[in-house]
Amino acid sequence: MLKINNLNAKIDKKIILNNFSLNINPGEVHAIMGPNGSGKSTLSNILSGKKGYDVTGEILYENKNLFELETEERAHKGIFLAFQYPLEIPGVNTNIFLKTSLNAIRRANGEKELDAIEFLNLVKEKAKNLKFEEEKLNRQLNVGFSGGEKKKNEILQMSILNPKLSILDETDSGLDIDALRIVADGVNSLRKKNNSFLIITHYQRLLDYIKPDFVHVLINGKIIKSGGPELALELEKKGYENFN
Amino acid sequence: MREKELNILKDYKYGFTTDIESVKAPKGLNQEVIRFISNIKKEPQWLLEWRLKAFERLKALKEPDWQKPKYPKIDYQDLYYYSAPKSFKEKPNSLDDLDPKLLDTYKKLGIPLQEQKRLNGIAVDAVFDSVSVATTFKEKLTEKGIIFCSISEAVQKYPELVKKYLGTVIPITDHYFATLNSAVFTDGSFVYIPPNIRCPMELSTYFRINASDTGQFERTLIIADKGSYVSYLEGCTAPMRDENQLHAANVELIALDDAEIKYSTVQNWYPGDKDGKGGIYNFVTKRGLCKGKNSKISWTQVETGSAITWKYPSCILQGDNSIGEFYSIAITNNHQKADTGTKMIHLGKNTKSKIISKGISAGLSDMTYRGLVDISSRANNSRNYTQCDSLLMGNKCGAHTIPYIKNKNLESNIEHEATTSKISEDQLHYCQQRGLNQEEAVGLIVNGFCKEVLQQLPMEFAVEAQKLVGISLEGSVG
Amino acid sequence: MREQLVTDFDKIISDSNFSKKDIELKRISLDKFIEDGFPTKKKEDWKFLDINRAIEKNIGELDFYNDYSFQNKIDTSYFVKGLEHNKIVFINGRIEKIDFKSEDSNKIEIIEESNLSNKFNNINSLINLNNAFANKNYKINVKENYSLKKPLIVYHLTSNKIYKKNINLRLDFKLESNSSLRLIDYFEDDSKDNFINIFYNFDLEKDSSLKNYKIDHKDNKNVKYSFNNIDQKENSISETFILSSGSSFFKNEVNCDLNGKYSSAFVNGIFKLEDFKNHEIKTNINHLTENTKSYQLIKSVLGEGSKAAYQGKISVNSIAQKTDGYQLSKCILLDKTSEFNAKPELEIYADDVKCSHGSASGSLNEDSIFYLMSRGINYEQAKELLINGFLLDVIEKITDSETKNLIKNTLGLKE
Structure with a gap:
């Protein structure tokens, strides 16, 4: 589904990703763990199409060159990024934003757009599953939301947009244990044969709730070790510094 | 070539002209032309004298030049001051008598005048070039004693009302353009709401400039008698022409004790082409007088059109406890220029005013908010709150905020806040990651930015305005 | 007024030893002033306070000639106590003393400048008046890497010997790179009904720092105008504080050109007025390059009959991305005859900026x-x-x- 070959990324001449390679097949859950500044967020930014990086190498998504796709086209084709810091957009109603987004994606895929009632029913159901207060959906997008609410809002959007490849960029940071469980449940309920996940995290604790198929350790822009879920536990024990 | 034309047409969808023969006063500005206008409208002597007095005054006035957008000198002798469709020489008695081409024009604008196709719950007065062509829903309004007609008709049928209020808010001794209007105004709408009547529907005027070399000088007069309420909508379009056209209207609102007037404008005059050629000069004077106690006047404007917009819809808060409000969205793109804002003059006790202004500039345009809040020494316990936000798109445009704040009353409070910002790359990226293309993302964020003002518009207008906001900024990012 | 100006001007020229070129430049400024006169409220910048009327009403006919041949006696009791400082003493417009004895003498250069430049012509008519009549031009250079150990206090003293006079002062400061100066302007008046017109020019080189504090506190019946022009290079800082309180009429104007990256300007002020005084602060902060910053805070407390105005303008050039501009004015009116006017203006041509202003006025919270x-x-x-x-x-x-x-x-x- 996603093949990253020898990806190099620089920003202002500073090397952030260095010959980074990764292969994700349909249905797999990958976790990337790394210390601060290892290049985790750069990876998610590049996958989602954020500009400002000097990039070489290759990223294939469903066998197509990802670099040829605009940010929104990537979204149309099923790539979803749960932002580490979800943006506040004043004046824009959360529900309206979600509906615009969902229908843009459906339209791009030749599906029928949902009308207001169909949409509201869908949102209600998803919000209930995630214990997300419906009242918040009538507020301005992320404005005045707590850190945890913003993250839950990202997962809600994910469950509504039903992406093929979900990238969770430090979604666990700033969450208390209950919120963490709700977020994990949300992710787990989306795990299907064809849906893949890339979970970027600093800590192992999220992986207690979402069992990854593969764990990769990212240090200085490079994967230095890959393995199964046990690698996360090893890392937690040793710490990044002694891990070599 | 044809494709190019089509593209232009797509940009400004109201840019067609209507091929209707018209009757015009001779070009130029002089006593004869004023007499001609007055005569063709069969006006009473007092009104002719009033016009001539304004004209005398005009000779002593100079065109103001303190505004930010400068424009080439207007040759006032090279304009037509009166233009009416020929079929109007004898005013038609009913819609059936109207020139079908005219009906067609309004259909293209999306304003069906035939009552069977009428807009739901909105009574419309349509002004074509200089004259009012049709007013809908007359009977229903008459039942309640509401007068809604062209001002020409009001002069004939309700002279005492017109005489009592005309020029009481914008006197003939006002500034240049207002006085010019007083001398040569041709038509416009007249509204009178009797005491304790709540007008059951939105009243609406649609202005259309069609003829070339024509100045449009309408005059609107709205009187809300004690305890009454009216919501009034104004829409404007003009065909695309290479030369600039002048629109210098006067709008006077008078609210008596406990009355409320809500005046909304969606201004979409032709803004000129991408290189700044042509377009309307929109130099209008709008002023409301909260004459009675507990009265309220609220202006809402969405200004997206015109080459130059230069106007300050204002409130004079004379009655104790009266309220003035101003909600504005102004968008300039390409070479457009706007210098707009409001004046809130607090004279009565316990008067309150609120100003929310959202300015968006893109392309090579220039936008100025200019406003005055003046609390006089008698206006005890008065309040003003002002918020002016500007959004810039690109660094070839300008956004300016020039508020004048005067407080002479120690019991009164004035609060003013202003910010200038841009749409952040991160916000755009976030929306695009959710599948919105750049223009949709910009439209969404800008509509969010304008939300507080859009909420003030009546339902039917809000939808139109929201679309207009998106269209006006098309192609301004990226 | 015209004849008075011309005769007084000729008297000054004959008394002094200006160079031919200077006299020529002075005459151009004089002619320009004669043409424009004192600014009236018809001029946008003078909309709120009309200095022409203030002079007519408070003073009447002005005398532009001052005899600077006699030395004035310095009354040391006016000096600020408990604060060791350098001094420049003006008495009735005449420089009586320049004293930098707390400092390394080779680090400060004092030049009696005779070469006038016409760089500052036509900012407004009062600057022209100043150019035409200012007696001596001193330029003070603070050398590279030198920070003055003690503040410099400029005493603006007047005695009852002058009446209905116009006094024009001019000082130039250059702060070489990485130098710093603390400058306090201290006003003490024993005179009344004079018009005092002060023009300072500051050149702030790279990494330099200027702190200018103006203290006009003692009650007096003079009309004053002060103009600070500050030109700032990379990473320089200017801090201006104005205590505007004592004079009958005082307008302080600060023009700041932020020409160098990472330069910043701070203007803060207090109006504390009563007794029918009219004061104004007008600022013009020009952000001319990227990554510059300005901050302004003005607070007013206005008693009987007094009127204060604050006109603060932030201009952002189209190349001045990442500008950070902020201004806030707050006012408390204490009397039903007091009045506060504000015109906080933003003029912005760049899109990646953070600019805001706020203004609030009202009464004390009961x-x-x-x-x-x-x-x-x-x-x-x-x-x-x-x-x-x-x-x-x-x-x-x-x-x-x-x-x-x-x-x-x-x-x-x-x-």
Whole structure:
């Protein structure tokens, strides 16, 4: 589904990703763990199409060159990024934003757009599953939301947009244990044969709730070790510094 | 070539002209032309004298030049001051008598005048070039004693009302353009709401400039008698022409004790082409007088059109406890220029005013908010709150905020806040990651930015305005 | 006025030894002033306070000639105590003393400049008046990497020997790279009905720092105008604080050109007025390159018949991305005859900027007074406490602690 070959990324001449390679097949859950500044967020930014990086190498998504796709086209084709810091957009109603987004994606895929009632029913159901207060959906997008609410809002959007490849960029940071469980449940309920996940995290604790198929350790822009879920536990024990 | 034309047409969808023969006063500005206008409208002597007095005054006035957008000198002798469709020489008695081409024009604008196709719950007065062509829903309004007609008709049928209020808010001794209007105004709408009547529907005027070399000088007069309420909508379009056209209207609102007037404008005059050629000069004077106690006047404007917009819809808060409000969205793109804002003059006790202004500039345009809040020494316990936000798109445009704040009353409070910002790359990226293309993302964020003002518009207008906001900024990012 | 100007000008020229070129430049400025006259409220910049009327009403006919041949005796009792400082003493417009004895003498250069430049022609007619009549031009250079150990206090003293006179002062400062200067302007008037016109020019080189504190506190019946022009290079800082209180009429104008990256300007001020005084602060902060910053905070407390105006303008050039501009004015009206006017203006041509302004005016919060009174404080005391609290946060913005204490003492604010 996603093949990253020898990806190099620089920003202002500073090397952030260095010959980074990764292969994700349909249905797999990958976790990337790394210390601060290892290049985790750069990876998610590049996958989602954020500009400002000097990039070489290759990223294939469903066998197509990802670099040829605009940010929104990537979204149309099923790539979803749960932002580490979800943006506040004043004046824009959360529900309206979600509906615009969902229908843009459906339209791009030749599906029928949902009308207001169909949409509201869908949102209600998803919000209930995630214990997300419906009242918040009538507020301005992320404005005045707590850190945890913003993250839950990202997962809600994910469950509504039903992406093929979900990238969770430090979604666990700033969450208390209950919120963490709700977020994990949300992710787990989306795990299907064809849906893949890339979970970027600093800590192992999220992986207690979402069992990854593969764990990769990212240090200085490079994967230095890959393995199964046990690698996360090893890392937690040793710490990044002694891990070599 | 044809494709190019089509593209232009797509940009400004109201840019067609209507091929209707018209009757015009001779070009130029002089006593004869004023007499001609007055005569063709069969006006009473007092009104002719009033016009001539304004004209005398005009000779002593100079065109103001303190505004930010400068424009080439207007040759006032090279304009037509009166233009009416020929079929109007004898005013038609009913819609059936109207020139079908005219009906067609309004259909293209999306304003069906035939009552069977009428807009739901909105009574419309349509002004074509200089004259009012049709007013809908007359009977229903008459039942309640509401007068809604062209001002020409009001002069004939309700002279005492017109005489009592005309020029009481914008006197003939006002500034240049207002006085010019007083001398040569041709038509416009007249509204009178009797005491304790709540007008059951939105009243609406649609202005259309069609003829070339024509100045449009309408005059609107709205009187809300004690305890009454009216919501009034104004829409404007003009065909695309290479030369600039002048629109210098006067709008006077008078609210008596406990009355409320809500005046909304969606201004979409032709803004000129991408290189700044042509377009309307929109130099209008709008002023409301909260004459009675507990009265309220609220202006809402969405200004997206015109080459130059230069106007300050204002409130004079004379009655104790009266309220003035101003909600504005102004968008300039390409070479457009706007210098707009409001004046809130607090004279009565316990008067309150609120100003929310959202300015968006893109392309090579220039936008100025200019406003005055003046609390006089008698206006005890008065309040003003002002918020002016500007959004810039690109660094070839300008956004300016020039508020004048005067407080002479120690019991009164004035609060003013202003910010200038841009749409952040991160916000755009976030929306695009959710599948919105750049223009949709910009439209969404800008509509969010304008939300507080859009909420003030009546339902039917809000939808139109929201679309207009998106269209006006098309192609301004990226 | 025209004849008076011409005769007074000729008298000055014949008394002094200006160069031919200077006389020529002075004459151009004079002609320009004669043409324009004193600014009236028809000029946008003078909309709120009309200096032409103030001069007509408070003074009447002005005399532009001053005889600078006699030395004035310096009354040292006017000097600020408890604060060691350098001094420049003006008495009735004549420089009586320049004293930098606290400093390394080779680090400060004092040039009696005879070469006038016409760089500052036509800013406004008062600058032209200043160019035409200013007696001596001193230029003070602070050398590279030198920070003055002690503040410099410029005393603006007047005695009752002058009456209905116009006095024009001019000082130039150059702060070479990485140097710093603390400059306090201290006004003490024993005269009345004069018009004092001051023009300072500052050139701030890379990494230099200027702190200018203006203290006009003693009640007097003079009309004053002061113009600071500050030109700033990379990474320089200017801090201006104005205590505007004593004179009948005082307009302080600050023009700041932020020409170098990472340069910043701070303008803070207090109006504390009563007794029909008219004061104004007008600022023009021009952000001309990227990554510059400006901050302005003005607070006013206005008593009987007084009127204050604040015109603050932030301009952002189209290349001045990442500008950070902020201004706030707050006012308390104490009397039904007092008046506050503000025109906080933003003129912005770049899109990646953070600019905002705010303005608020109103009366003292009666609830707060009530609260204090419920704790046993009487009305007058409660009022004073609240006013002091209101003003204190502007004073706290003063970064030089010695001057901060001086100003606190001047205003009678207790620690």
